[in-house]
Amino acid sequence: MLEFPFWKRIWLWGITLVAVAAALPSIFSATNVAWPAQLPSPTVNLGLDLAGGSHLLLEANPQDVREQRLQNMEEAARQAMRNAEPRIRIGDVSTSNNRLSFLLNDATDVDRARGLIEPLIQGQNLTREWDLSVVDGQRMVLIPTQDGIDQALNDAMDSATEVVRRRIDELGTREPTIIRQGDARIVVQVPGLEDPEALKSLLGQTAELEFKLVDLNALPENVQAGIAPPGSEIYPYAAGSAREGSFEAVRRLGGIRGDSLTGAQAGVNPESNENVVNIQFDSQGGAKFAKLSTENVDKPFAIILDGAILSAPVFEGPILGGAAQISGSFTPDSANQLAISLRSGALPVPLAVVEERTVGPDLGADSIRRGMLAMLIGSLAVIALMVATYGRFGIYATIALGFNVMMLLGIMAGLNTTLTLPGIAGFVLTIGAAVDANVLINERIREERKRGRRVVAAVETGYKEASRAIYDANVTNFIAGVLLFLFGSGPIRGFAVVLVIGLFTSVFTAVTLTRMWVADWLRAKRPSDINL
Amino acid sequence: MKLLKLVPDDTNIRFLKLRFPFFIGSIILIAASWAMVAINGLNYGVDFAGGQEIRVTFTETAEAPLAELRSTVAGVESVGDPVVQRFGAPNEVSIRVKLPPEAEGNPEFANQMTTAIVSALEVGHPDIRIDGVDSVSGKVSGEFRQDALLALVAAMLAVALYIWVRFEWQFGAGALFALFHDVSLTLGMFALFQLEFSLQIIAAILAIIGYSLNDTIVVYDRIRENLKKFRKMPLPELLDLSVNETLARTVMTSLTLLVALLPLLLFGPASLFGMVAAITLGLFVGTYSSVYMAAPLLIWMGVTSNSFVPQETAADRQEKIARGEA
Numbered sequence: 001m002l003e004f005p006f007w008k009r010i011w012l013w014g015i016t017l018v019a020v021a022a023a024l025p026s027i028f029s030a031t032n033v034a035w036p037a038q039l040p041s042p043t044v045n046l047g048l049d050l051a052g053g054s055h056l057l058l059e060a061n062p063q064d065v066r067e068q069r070l071q072n073m074e075e076a077a078r079q080a081m082r083n084a085e086p087r088i089r090i091g092d093v094s095t096s097n098n099r100l101s102f103l104l105n106d107a108t109d110v111d112r113a114r115g116l117i118e119p120l121i122q123g124q125n126l127t128r129e130w131d132l133s134v135v136d137g138q139r140m141v142l143i144p145t146q147d148g149i150d151q152a153l154n155d156a157m158d159s160a161t162e163v164v165r166r167r168i169d170e171l172g173t174r175e176p177t178i179i180r181q182g183d184a185r186i187v188v189q190v191p192g193l194e195d196p197e198a199l200k201s202l203l204g205q206t207a208e209l210e211f212k213l214v215d216l217n218a219l220p221e222n223v224q225a226g227i228a229p230p231g232s233e234i235y236p237y238a239a240g241s242a243r244e245g246s247f248e249a250v251r252r253l254g255g256i257r258g259d260s261l262t263g264a265q266a267g268v269n270p271e272s273n274e275n276v277v278n279i280q281f282d283s284q285g286g287a288k289f290a291k292l293s294t295e296n297v298d299k300p301f302a303i304i305l306d307g308a309i310l311s312a313p314v315f316e317g318p319i320l321g322g323a324a325q326i327s328g329s330f331t332p333d334s335a336n337q338l339a340i341s342l343r344s345g346a347l348p349v350p351l352a353v354v355e356e357r358t359v360g361p362d363l364g365a366d367s368i369r370r371g372m373l374a375m376l377i378g379s380l381a382v383i384a385l386m387v388a389t390y391g392r393f394g395i396y397a398t399i400a401l402g403f404n405v406m407m408l409l410g411i412m413a414g415l416n417t418t419l420t421l422p423g424i425a426g427f428v429l430t431i432g433a434a435v436d437a438n439v440l441i442n443e444r445i446r447e448e449r450k451r452g453r454r455v456v457a458a459v460e461t462g463y464k465e466a467s468r469a470i471y472d473a474n475v476t477n478f479i480a481g482v483l484l485f486l487f488g489s490g491p492i493r494g495f496a497v498v499l500v501i502g503l504f505t506s507v508f509t510a511v512t513l514t515r516m517w518v519a520d521w522l523r524a525k526r527p528s529d530i531n532l
Numbered sequence: 533m534k535l536l537k538l539v540p541d542d543t544n545i546r547f548l549k550l551r552f553p554f555f556i557g558s559i560i561l562i563a564a565s566w567a568m569v570a571i572n573g574l575n576y577g578v579d580f581a582g583g584q585e586i587r588v589t590f591t592e593t594a595e596a597p598l599a600e601l602r603s604t605v606a607g608v609e610s611v612g613d614p615v616v617q618r619f620g621a622p623n624e625v626s627i628r629v630k631l632p633p634e635a636e637g638n639p640e641f642a643n644q645m646t647t648a649i650v651s652a653l654e655v656g657h658p659d660i661r662i663d664g665v666d667s668v669s670g671k672v673s674g675e676f677r678q679d680a681l682l683a684l685v686a687a688m689l690a691v692a693l694y695i696w697v698r699f700e701w702q703f704g705a706g707a708l709f710a711l712f713h714d715v716s717l718t719l720g721m722f723a724l725f726q727l728e729f730s731l732q733i734i735a736a737i738l739a740i741i742g743y744s745l746n747d748t749i750v751v752y753d754r755i756r757e758n759l760k761k762f763r764k765m766p767l768p769e770l771l772d773l774s775v776n777e778t779l780a781r782t783v784m785t786s787l788t789l790l791v792a793l794l795p796l797l798l799f800g801p802a803s804l805f806g807m808v809a810a811i812t813l814g815l816f817v818g819t820y821s822s823v824y825m826a827a828p829l830l831i832w833m834g835v836t837s838n839s840f841v842p843q844e845t846a847a848d849r850q851e852k853i854a855r856g857e858a
Contacts, residue, residue: 049803057672059639196665197647204640353643354669363587363663367801374796381791388536389784422735425796425804429739429811432792436746436785443781450541469753472698476691476749477742483690484738487683489676492735499739531535 002460002519012516015508016403022410042413047420049491050368052361053191054199058351060160060184065153065349069144070095073120073130077102077142080116088113100142107138117142127151153184156348161186164351166344167202186351196358198337206306206350207341209258209279209326211292214300214312218249238308241329248309250302256292260285264342266335267325275330277339278323286322294318303328305338306350357490371424378428379405386435390442391531396517397438400509404434407505408498417501420494430502436473437510440466446532455530456522463515470511474503538787539780547775548768551828558825562713565720572723577730578666580680582631582673584646585666590623592659601625601653608652610634611645620802624663627653628728635670642669664803680734684715687741695745699752702833707748710826714744714817718810728806736810743789743811744818747782748826754778755830759837767835771827786819 004012025041048055074095081088089105104113114132121130121142129148133141161180168176168190177189193199215232228234228249235250237243263280281289292301293315302312303326310328330338382401386394408430412419445462453461478500485496578585590596598616605614610632619626629649635641646667653660668676688711696704718737722729754774762770793815796808 059671061639197650200643200647204643352639352669353667354639355672356643356646356665356667358662358665360661360663362589362661367803370799370801371796371804374798374800377795377799378792381795382788385536385784385788385791389538391535421801421804422732422807424800425807425811428792428796428808429789432789433743433746433785435788436781439781439784439788440750443778443784446780447777465757469750472695472749472753473746476694476745479690479694480687480738480742480745483683483687484735487679487686488735489679489731492731495735495739499742 002456002463002515002522004516004519009516012512016407016513019407019410019414019505020403022414023406023408024410026409026413042416044409044413045416045418046364046368047418047423047491047494048189048191048357048364049359049421050364050419050424051191052193052359052364053189054193054196055355055357055490056188056190056200056203056353057181057355058164058186058188058203059354060153060157060349060351062149062153062184065156066098066144066149067095068349069149069152070098070100073100073142073144076120077117080120081113084112084116088116098144101135102140104138104140110134110138110140113140150183153349157184157186159348160351163345163347164188164203167340168199170340170344171199171202185354192361193358196356198333200353200356202337202340203351204353205337205341206347207338207344208306208346209261209342210255210304211258211289212250212252212255212302212304213292213296214302215249215251216299223247223249235302235304235307235309238305238310238328240334241308241310243309248302248312250304250309254292255301256285256288258342259346260288261342264339266330266332266339269325269327272327274327275332275335277326277330277335277342279326279342281322281324283322286320289322289324290318290320367421367424371421375424375428375431379431382431382435386438390438392521393438393442393445393514393518393530393532396514397435397442397510399517400438400514401431401434403513404502404505404509405431407509408502411501411505412497415501417497418494419498420491422491422495423498426495426498426502430498430506434502434506434510437466437470437506438514440470441511441514442532445530449530449532455527459518459522459530463511467511470507474507478503537780538783543776543779544772545776545779546772547823548772548828548831551768551824551831554824555828558713558821561720562716565716565723568720568723572726574719574723574729575726576673576677577728578628578630578668578673579731580673580677580729582635582642582668582670583629584642584649584668585629585664586627586646586649586653586662587619587664588625588627588653589621589661589663590625590657590659591661593623595622596625598625600656601627604652604656605629605649608645608648611649624802631670631673639669639671642667676731680731683734684737684741687738688712688715691741691745695749695752699756700835702830702835703752705833706826706829707745707752709829710748710818710821711741711744713821713825714740714814717817718814721813722810727809730806732804732807733810736807736814739811740814740818743814744821746785747819747822750778750781751775751822751827755827759835763837765837767831771830775823775827782819782822786815789815 022042026044029043074093081090088109090102091105093102104110117132121132127147128145131143131145135141157180161178164186165178168178168188173190173193175191179187181187190199215229218229218232223234224247226234231252232249233252234247236247237245260282261279262282265278267276267278269276296315297317298314300312300314303310310326313327383398386397390397441462444466445458448458448461481496481500481503485493485500488496602614602616605611605616605627611629612632615628617626618624629645631642646665650662688708692704692708695707715737718740722733751774754777755771758770758774793808793812796804797812800808
């Protein structure tokens with residue numbers, strides 16, 4: 001029990017020193033002392049609750065994806081029927097109840113229509129994305145399959161993650177973390193953020209831009225009542241725009257979508273002194289825009305962002321060259337935000353902020369300061385208590401505690417884990433609980449001495465008998481810690497990480513290292529009695 | 533140097549003499565705790581109820597105008613009754629708002645409320661600094677509630693199972709009951725004083741479970757050992773002996789943990805206060821339950837040296853083989 005062969009000694013000291021060395025960069029960086037650049041420098045990451053910053057959880061609504069798919073399919077089906085030779089006439093098209101259905105005017109077209117639809121509903125990878133059925137001989141019903149929706153949602157979330165990443169990069173923040181989580185969520189963590197509101201509105205914008213002609217035939221009273229003339233639809237004016245609260249009828253067809261943009265910058269219109277966003281189309285979009293503006297000089301068109309009208313200016317002349325200007329009661333900030341959103345592309349599906357945790361840098365620094373102070377006082381108190389109670393054995397336990405804290409820090413740095421505010425509580429709990437192993441051992445040695453065992457035998461028995469309870473206690477704590485990690489989120493996970501790593505380091509330092517030191521001392525001094 | 537001895541040698545306190553009154557007292561406390569939870573309910577923080585908690589510091593005013601803040605926030609559309617409290621220094625405030633019913637089905641609602649509240653605050657007070665915002669939608673808070681419950685139940689069952697495997701089923705059941713006692717009393721305390729119940733408190737309860745088990749395991753381990761050593765001793769006496777033998781350790785460990793936690797409670801960050809307070813409370817409850825819940829249950833579930841020994845020798849042998857000593 002107290003034998004420590006040479007190779008074992010090397011191992012124990014080796015592990016200890018490597019872990020302690022790994023802790024040094026974190027300690028140096030915390031005290032602002034320069035760490036030599038040529039040495040590796042793993043440091044403990046500070047969680048956002050300590051470093052300051054924003055944690056956002058964004059969520060897409062699968063229903064949005066479902067509806068998009070229905071709309072796209074409606075368009076594709078109409079197109080297919082229209083292009084058929086001879087044309088297949090359809091009517092009563094509906095996309096309600098999560099299904100697309102339409103009526104064939106002529107029941108004899110069923111087989112032809114089926115032949116045209118079949119290629120549209122076959123997804124990649126042999127998965128069937130839609131179920132097709134024919135009801136009452138001439139009504140075709142298309143229902144998206146769950147596989148197809150899952151696939152579409154997955155694709156949408158992948159590209160949404162990319163768009164989110166591009167938008168945050170545009171903000172110029174350092175080291176953001178953007179991770180897809182689960183089926184329909186994205187976690188965004190941005191350290192040291194000045195203005196979380198700007199980040200939220202940037203990410204909350206789908207940035208789907210459309211230009212559509214205003215329907216001049218619409219009667220104003222009908223428009224306000226929400227009744228659109230045939231071929232038109234009603235859009236509201238955007239919140240914050242000059243005509244907020246009123247509506248406009250715009251032509252369904254013949255507009256341009258903003259997905260063919262190549263650039264967008266915030267600027268100021270020299271004539272009106274208004275904040276605007278200047279955009280550039282690619283050649284195809286530019287040609288379309290030129291055609292639209294040439295054919296509709298002096299007529300108003302609506303600039304629609306995410307389903308709301310920003311403004312409805314008039315084409316004053318043909319706009320050639322693929323550049324255009326978006327106006328709409330912008331502030332310099334909101335113009336810049338829109339420019340960023342447009343540059344980084346539209347989100348394939350709207351994202352809602354379902355959880356936000358923001359901590360200002362001052363509060364984080366204050367938390368670290370207070371946490372460190374509490375840790376220091378607590379450690380000193382524990383040390384005083386241990387040394388007063390167990391003398392030399394208490395000193396061993398104290399040194400082991402020091403190594404324990406360093407190793408814990410070093411392993412956290414090495415594994416690139418994050419220290420959070422509850423993690424500091426975990427540190428304190430580890431300090432308080434780590435000495436439990438030494439308490440158990442030392443109390444046991446006391447008992448064995450009282451029963452009259454000789455020093456070496458008492459120490460040996462003490463370590464041996466105590467280790468069973470120590471082992472069981474740590475395994476059960478490990479179970480609780482793992483569950484805390486699995487079900488916890490964010491900062492709580494930080495607590496669990498510290499707790500679990502602390503279990504390993506504390507068993508190593510409090511049991512193994514102290515045993516080696518005690519053995520060394522016993523061998524060197526061969527005491528006939530110990531003060532315990 | 534004369535060393536400190538917190539517990540005198542050869543203590544012989546008859547803990548278990550009072551096992552009936554204490555056990556019945558504990559049962560009553562457990563029942564009262566659950567009654568309290570049922571009647572008063574837990575004061576869910578934003579993690580579990582949804583809504584937002586906003587922490588604000590007034591940089592140019594020594595003391596935050598609480599009453600005025602309350603009416604400002606209450607004036608924001610669809611904000612119900614906000615909880616406005618000092619949080620740390622007199623110029624630091626925490627504003628807590630729960631999600632109104634109309635947030636149902638609109639995941640963005642919490643976020644929109646936050647934006648509205650923050651801008652309302654900034655209107656009258658240009659000197660405020662927003663220190664922290666926690667905003668949780670109804671859907672996410674529902675998931676947190678579910679996960680927390682699952683974590684607690686899973687942790688209790690998993691560790692009880694482990695103890696059953698390592699000891700005997702009676703020990704597993706005893707530990708489980710002691711844990712149930714600790715968790716119940718902690719919840720009861722939170723319901724009684726209407727302290728904010730958040731994710732951090734769940735972390736604290738799991739830490740309590742871990743700590744309380746440490747205690748129970750140390751006592752159980754000694755009981756197992758003594759059962760083998762004193763085959764003829766009546767069980768209540770043997771339990772008393774075991775508790776007394778481990779008493780020095782129990783007191784010392786509780787004390788070291790306490791002196792580590794107290795500075796965190798007194799000087800630590802305000803946002804850790806609830807969590808640390810819960811752990812500190814659990815320290816006492818957990819120690820008590822290992823003596824007065826976990827131990828007497830062994831008597832009533834019929835643990836004797838004979839029923840225990842056969843399995844134990846087999847386990848012991850395996851242990852020895854594993855350690856290479858057989």
